[in-house]
Amino acid sequence: MQYQLVYRDETETLSTKTTIWTAGRANNPLIESLTQIEDESKDEHGSFLVTPTLQLVDFPEVFAAGDCATVKDHSLPPVSQIAYQQGKGIADNLIALSKNKEPHSVDANMRxxxxxxxxxxxxxxxxxxxxxxxxxxxxxxxxxxxxxxxxxxxxxxxxxxxxxxxxxxxxxxxxx
Structure with a gap:
C-alpha cells in the first residue's frame, strides 16, 4: 500500500503494509513553572501526584486531573476519556466541599x-x-x-x- 501525504507544498509518498502512530508527552509550561511543588510530589513525567480525590498531595486545596496528574499508586492512561471523567469528579468534589462535606474518591475507567x-x-x-x-x-x-x-x-x-x-x-x- 502506498500513501501520498501532502502538507502545504510538500509531497511525500510512503510505501507500507503497516501504519505506525507515535506521540510524545510533555507537560504544559504552566505546570512546569509551578516551582512550589517538590519533585517528590511528581511522577517520572513531571505530572503532579494526586490523592484518589484528585487533590494535590502537598496542596489539598488544589485539584488536578488529566495528563498533568497521576493518581498516587493508581496510574491511569493520559487520555481524554479519563480526563473527562476526572473533570466531572472534581466538579462533584467542589460541590461537596462547598456544602461542608468530604470529597469522594474519583473512579475513572477506560470505557x-x-x-x-x-x-x-x-x-x-x-x-x-x-x-x-x-x-x-x-x-x-x-x-x-x-x-x-x-x-x-x-x-x-x-x-x-x-x-x-x-x-x-x-x-x-x-x-x-
Whole structure:
C-alpha cells in the first residue's frame, strides 16, 4: 500500500503494509513553572501526584486531573476519556466541599478504545470485544467525541470543521 501525504507544498509518498502512530508527552509550561511543588510530589513525567480525590498531595486545596496528574499508586492512561471523567469528579468534589462535606474518591475507567490513525481512519474497540476499523471506526470515534463536548456550540464547531475538511479536501490525503 502506498500513501501520498501532502502538507502545504510538500509531497511525500510512503510505501507500507503497516501504519505506525507515535506521540510524545510533555507537560504544559504552566505546570512546569509551578516551582512550589517538590519533585517528590511528581511522577517520572513531571505530572503532579494526586490523592484518589484528585487533590494535590502537598496542596489539598488544589485539584488536578488529566495528563498533568497521576493518581498516587493508581496510574491511569493520559487520555481524554479519563480526563473527562476526572473533570466531572472534581466538579462533584467542589460541590461537596462547598456544602461542608468530604470529597469522594474519583473512579475513572477506560470505557472503550478509540484511536485516530489518520484522515477518515480510526480503530474503535467496543466493549473489549468488537473491533471496527477504517471509515466506520472513524465515524464512531468522531460521534463519541461529539457527544462528550460540553455545549452544543462546541459540537457545532467541531462538526463544521470536520465537514469542511471532508468537502473541501483540506488535507489532501489519498491512498494508492
Amino acid at each position: 472503550r478504545t478509540l484511536i485516530k490513525l489518520g484522515l477518515n481512519d480510526a480503530v474503535a474497540k467496543l466493549f473489549d470485544k468488537m473491533l471496527i476499523q477504517g471509515r466506520p471506526g472513524n465515524l464512531i470515534r468522531n460521534q463519541t467525541y461529539l457527544n462528550m463536548l460540553p455545549i452544543p456550540m462546541h459540537n457545532f464547531k467541531a462538526s463544521s470543521e470536520w465537514l469542511t475538511d471532508e468537502i473541501f479536501n483540506r488535507y489532501h490525503h489519498s491512498s494508492k
